[in-house]
Amino acid sequence: MGEAERARIMAKTARFAPPAAVLADGRREIIGLSREELTDALAAIGEKPFRTKQVWHWVYHQGVTDFRRMSSLARPLQEKLAERFVIGRPEASTVQTSSDETRKFLFRFRDGQEAETVYIPDRREDRGAVCISSQVGCTLSCRFCHTGTQALVRNLGAAEIVGQFMAARDSYGEWPSPRGETPRLLSTIVLMGMGEPLYNYDNVAKAMRIIMDGEGIALSRRRITLSTSGVVPMMDRCGAELGINLAVSLHAVRDELRDEIVPLNRKYPIRELIEACRRYPAASNARRITFEYIMLRGVNDSEAEARELVRLISGIPAKVNLIPFNPWPGSDYQPSTREQLAKFAQIVMDAGFASPIRMPRGRDILAACGQLRTESRRERPAA
Incomplete structure (x- = not known):
């Protein structure tokens, strides 16, 4: 599997492309532009390349959404930028906070489509992870996943992916204070929300490069994890180009069962x-x-399957996250018993692999793993 297969994957998902990041009044969205694209956009209005660094700092380090707050720029330039560009965020149409302080955002984008984003705090360290969506809906139809019951509507653009993290930062006041202090509650990103990130690789990669840029948000690649169900050709590309952490949604150790549930x-x-x-x-x-x-109780949680899992991953620097199934309306499965969870975990740990049992977070607001879903629908083409 090489370039031809990767090209086929990209061509297949191209019809789900996001809308252009241009408003009805002709202004262009700055969020989501690469440094090179921002330099070109500023050059088109007569500005020198050094302006890129200034604007980038205000947008991604300071988090401003109003050009008039860019105090290092002269007022005429602020006004010129405001006439031609916009610094947007997705609109939080609903925000829910769980009893365990997990917060779920339903973000609405400019075309009215929606996706969910979840912040999962770790109060022991005053840090936490932002679980970001990469698509509206999903194309994979995994049997145990609520998101998989929603057909893929479209890919999210780089602006919409970056915008989820920036809007979550807005919600928590995570931008530097006037005294230069920067809180770090939102310390990691997990691309584990709605969608398969590797079926939207170009937009995801562009967004992560913006987020990792050292003069802006400056999140280390060690603090970013991409979760995939196993789009093998794109895994190779992701590793070579981004080098971010990888999580693999395995869920079964036999092909006949994994064929069914993934x-x-x-x-x-x-x-x-x-x-x-x-x-x-x-x-x-x-x-x-x-x-x-x-x-999944009685489906993939036997001691024999735990031993086969150990055999499969032998020699890989790895850990195994055991996730109790989080029920959702209409689901066919039940979570494994605590006793069986413990037996399975012990076999994996005895083989030398960390095997934490992930405590469900945000279940009461359907924010836990596999529970995300929106009411967005793909429009039918006109007859």
């Missing part, structure tokens, strides 16, 4: 997926691949 397995079976994990260049003892394994 249909993507029919195209990229377990053997190919595990080989791609062994090749992943960012994997090391310090940066282990995370294997996500949702525990």
